[in-house]
Amino acid sequence: MSGDLIFLMFILMLAVFLGLELISKVPATLHTPLMSGSNAISGITLVGALLAAGAADSTPLSIGLGTAAVTLATINVVGGYLVTQRMLSMFKKKRGDRK
Amino acid sequence: MSVTIQLAYLLAAFLFALGLKLMSSPETARWGNLASACAMLLTVVVTLLHTEVVEYQWILVGIVIGSAIGSLAATRLQLTEMPELVALFNGFGGGASLLVGWEAYHRQPLQDPLGAATILLAVVIGGVTFSGSLVAWGKLKEIGWRSFRLSRPLLFPGQQAINFLLLAFLCLGGVLYGLDSAESQTLFLVLVALAFLIGIMVVVPIGGADMPVVISLLNSYSGLAACAAGFVIFNNILIVAGALVGASGLILTNIMCKAMNRSLTNVLFSGFGAVAGKGGKKTHGEPRPISAEDAYFVLEAARSVVFVPGYGLAVAQAQHAVMELGELLEDNGCEVRYAVHPVAGRMPGHMNVLLAEANVSYDLLVEIDDVNPNMETVDVCVVIGANDVVNPAARDDAESSIYGMPIIEVDRARVVIVLKRSMAAGFAGIENPLFYKDNTRMLFGDAKSSLNAVLGEFKRS
Numbered sequence: 001m002s003g004d005l006i007f008l009m010f011i012l013m014l015a016v017f018l019g020l021e022l023i024s025k026v027p028a029t030l031h032t033p034l035m036s037g038s039n040a041i042s043g044i045t046l047v048g049a050l051l052a053a054g055a056a057d058s059t060p061l062s063i064g065l066g067t068a069a070v071t072l073a074t075i076n077v078v079g080g081y082l083v084t085q086r087m088l089s090m091f092k093k094k095r096g097d098r099k
Numbered sequence: 100m101s102v103t104i105q106l107a108y109l110l111a112a113f114l115f116a117l118g119l120k121l122m123s124s125p126e127t128a129r130w131g132n133l134a135s136a137c138a139m140l141l142t143v144v145v146t147l148l149h150t151e152v153v154e155y156q157w158i159l160v161g162i163v164i165g166s167a168i169g170s171l172a173a174t175r176l177q178l179t180e181m182p183e184l185v186a187l188f189n190g191f192g193g194g195a196s197l198l199v200g201w202e203a204y205h206r207q208p209l210q211d212p213l214g215a216a217t218i219l220l221a222v223v224i225g226g227v228t229f230s231g232s233l234v235a236w237g238k239l240k241e242i243g244w245r246s247f248r249l250s251r252p253l254l255f256p257g258q259q260a261i262n263f264l265l266l267a268f269l270c271l272g273g274v275l276y277g278l279d280s281a282e283s284q285t286l287f288l289v290l291v292a293l294a295f296l297i298g299i300m301v302v303v304p305i306g307g308a309d310m311p312v313v314i315s316l317l318n319s320y321s322g323l324a325a326c327a328a329g330f331v332i333f334n335n336i337l338i339v340a341g342a343l344v345g346a347s348g349l350i351l352t353n354i355m356c357k358a359m360n361r362s363l364t365n366v367l368f369s370g371f372g373a374v375a376g377k378g379g380k381k382t383h384g385e386p387r388p389i390s391a392e393d394a395y396f397v398l399e400a401a402r403s404v405v406f407v408p409g410y411g412l413a414v415a416q417a418q419h420a421v422m423e424l425g426e427l428l429e430d431n432g433c434e435v436r437y438a439v440h441p442v443a444g445r446m447p448g449h450m451n452v453l454l455a456e457a458n459v460s461y462d463l464l465v466e467i468d469d470v471n472p473n474m475e476t477v478d479v480c481v482v483i484g485a486n487d488v489v490n491p492a493a494r495d496d497a498e499s500s501i502y503g504m505p506i507i508e509v510d511r512a513r514v515v516i517v518l519k520r521s522m523a524a525g526f527a528g529i530e531n532p533l534f535y536k537d538n539t540r541m542l543f544g545d546a547k548s549s550l551n552a553v554l555g556e557f558k559r560s
Contacts, residue, residue, distance in 0.1 A: 005213065008330060008338055015339045018116060019346025025123040028441060029464050031351060031448030034122055035318055036185050037132050038347040041115060042192040042321040044139065044340035047146045048199035048328045053161060054152035055206070062202055067157045069198035072191040074165025075172070080188050081136040082173035087181075088132055090455040091125040093462050 033087045040080025046073035107145040108336040114138035115340050119347070125461050142336055178456045179413055182314065182445040186236040189317045193228025196221050196324035201291070203331045208281045214331075215280040219273050219290065221327035226294030227301070228320040234302040235313055239445060252306040259368060262300050269293045301367065307410075308487065310445045312355045312366045319348020351447050358441035360493075360504040386522060389540035391549060394516055395556035397540075398424075401478035401514075403434045405470060407507050408450045409443045411484015411518070411546055418457035420550035421483065425459065427557050436463055438470040438507050440488035471508050480509035482517045482533075483546050490531045501529060515539045518546045 026034050046069075053066030115138045121131030146152065176184055200221030204210070210218065238250045272290050276283045305313050322344025329337025356363050389397075398404065406421055425435045437459060439450045451464055470477075482489050485507075492499040493506045509515050510533050517539060533539055542549050 002213070004333060005330070008333065008335060011335050012326065012338050012342050015342035016346050019119070019343040020350060022116065022119040022123075022343070023347045023350045026119075027123070027125070028354075028439070028448060028466055029451040029461055030122055030125060030128055031354075032181060032185075032446060032452045033128060033132070033448070034347065035315070035351065035447060036181075036188070037118070037122065037135060038344045039185060039188050039192065039318060039321065040139070041118075041135060041340050042189075042318075042325045042344040043195070044142065044337050045192060045196045045199055045325040045328045046139075047142055047334060047337055048203075048332050049161070049195055050143065050146050050158055051149065051151055051332060052199055052202040052206075053157045054147075054149075054154050056151075056153045058154070059205070062205055063157055065198045065202040065205065067161045069195045069202065070158055070161025071165040071168075072198065073195035074162050075169040076188050076191045076195065077139055077169070078166045079169030079173040079184070081132065081139070082170055083176070083181075083184060084132045085129065085136075086173065087178070087452055087455070088125075088129045090178075090452070090458075091128065091461050092455070092458065093125070093460050 030091070033084050033091075036080055036087065037084040040077055040084060043073045043076035043080060046070065046077055049073045101150070104145045104149060107141055111138040111142045111336055112339045114141070115343060119343060178452060179416060181452060182310065182449060183236055183239045185446060186232050186239055186314055186317070189314070189321045190229045190232025190236065192321035193225045193232060193317075193324045195225070196321075196328040197225030197229060197291070197294075199328045200225060200331055201287075204280070204287060208284065210280040212277045215277040216273075217327060217330040218280075219276060221324060221331050222287075222291060223269065223273075223294040224320055224327055225324040226291055227298035228317055228324050230295040230298030231302045231313075231320070232298075232317050234299050235305075235310065235317060238302070238305070238307065239310065250307050253303045258300075258304065262297070265293060265297050265300065269297065304368070305366070307445065308442070309359075309366050311442050311447050311449070312352055312359075312363070314446045315348050315351035315355055316363075317348075319345050319352060322346075322348055355442055355447060358505060360501070384535040386534045386541045387539065389516065389542050391542065391552035392556055394540070394542050394553050395560075397514055397516065398428060398433075398479055398481075398553065399431065399557070399560070401428070401433055403477050404428055404436075404479045404481065405477050405509070405512065406435070406437045407480060407482045407485050407489055407509055408437065408439065408454065409483065409485025409488060410445060410449075411486075411520075413444055413449065413453055413484075415484060415546035417483060417547040417550055418453045418459075420547050420554065422454070422457040422459050424550055424554055424557070425463075427554070436465050436470065438465050438467070440467060440485070440505075440507055443485060443488055467505055467507055474508050474511040475513075477512040478514065480512040480515045482509055482515060483550075484518065486519075486531055487529065489533055490529065491533055491536075492529065492531070495532075499529060509533065510536050510538070513538065516542055518542050518544075518549050520545065 049069035118131040118135030121127040200218045242249045326341030489509045493501045493504040
């Protein structure tokens with residue numbers, strides 16, 4: 001068990017470094033879409049919620065917690081990606097088409 | 100966990116990272132978001148194939164309700180309400196992580212100290228994110244009751260001591276819980292409540308101008324909460340994705356703090372405005388008003404114009420009027436740019452999104468360092484609803500509470516036109532010497548009607 005934990009910590013450390021490298025290259029003009037987009041990514045906790053809501057032999061409380069978690073995470077994921085796409089579609093360069 | 104699922108998670112991790120990489124340019128950003136969304140879809144689909152997932156009806160209920168609310172919110176909402184929406188979504192992410200941790204504990208109350216610690220981390224970070232985000236949302240929504248306004252920083256004596264005490268209780272309770280998790284069901288609920296309370300207490304003293312920092316920080320927390328949930332259920336994709344979000348939020352928080360020349364502790368523990376009253380020389384002289392007609396003459400003759408938008412632009416919904424004026428000026432042979440300060444507005448990049456919505460080409464948006472060095476060559480700076488980010492006191496007056504904050508040095512342009520409702524003190528309550536300078540003209544009134552008046556003059560000629 002603790003071997004697994006160490007392994008996960010390795011992943012965590014590398015992922016943090018990767019994140020810091022990638023994000024520091026995002027220009028200021030995209031900070032809002034970055035934020036709502038990364039916000040949608042944080043809805044990844046939906047995976048945990050699915051495992052909780054879909055498990056066998058659950059007590060009613062388990063089902064309630066799991067279902068609520070699925071709902072919240074899905075709002076986060078669906079809403080986050082849609083609104084990010086909506087924003088990004090507005091970022092246009094339109095020098096060319098102006099007379 | 101089967102190999103197929105693990106391989107799919109690996110692919111998803113790659114797509115998440117690729118998505119963030121593509122965010123480095125406005126041209127590729129849409130594909131980045133799409134890659135990220137595909138990664139999420141892939142992750143969800145393979146998770147449903149997991150052998151431990153056997154009951155589908157409750158999942159279906161959650162997904163249907165969640166998708167309906169999420170897509171409605173994302174498509175119906177005005178884009179000016181973006182900061183509120185981001186705050187709310189942050190909170191939901193944190194809330195979901197809290198519930199996942201709680202469910203894991205409920206299913207298996209007997210945890211070794213390590214397991215108990217990860218559950219507690221997911222629950223506490225998730226809880227703080229949830230309640231903190233709801234307060235942030237309320238502040239952005241300007242919720243209030245009678246004379247009480249949530250958006251104002253709420254400070255009271257002994258606040259720090261109380262916060263410290265809450266934190267101490269949380270740590271103590273956490274240790275007790277970790278030592279004997281099976282018998283600590285009530286204690287666990289107390290800890291959840293404590294996490295909620297701490298989230299509220301942390302955000303309540305924060306003023307409107309500091310919202311970009313808080314939203315970035317909560318964004319980071321929502322990622323860390325997902326990360327902690329990943330440790331609870333031993334799932335690597337949660338850890339990777341959560342860490343990416345956590346890092347993203349941290350970087351944004353850091354950028355916002357630097358742009359205000361303040362440390363994170365300073366933002367979190369001293370409500371802006373509460374300490375700002377002191378300091379700053381009294382400025383003498385009278386502001387010089389200008390009419391829309393005269394503003395037109397000044398702008399018509401200008402060869403180079405820089406617009407400086409602030410939160411007032413968002414409040415007045417004046418982004419379309421600015422864009423129209425900018426296009427008329429360009430047709431008039433004038434070079435037009437928009438200088439955006441990192442903390443203008445209520446969240447990182449707020450002004451950029453507003454201007455993008457109004458169809459302003461993104462290559463016209465410039466940052467402080469692009470515009471300050473050659474400010475002398477700018478004929479007219481038009482300041483729209485911005486105050487502290489153009490306050491020369493930050494550069495000149497060592498007494499001022501915003502001294503040292505990087506500003507857009509509009510006062511070095513030949514002429515500055517400031518669009519402002521009235522001479523009432525700004526958000527931070529700091530005198531702005533800019534309004535009394537010889538080259539400054541004040542165009543009083545609502546930003547949108549003022550701009551439309553100037554536009555009218557242009558069209559008449």
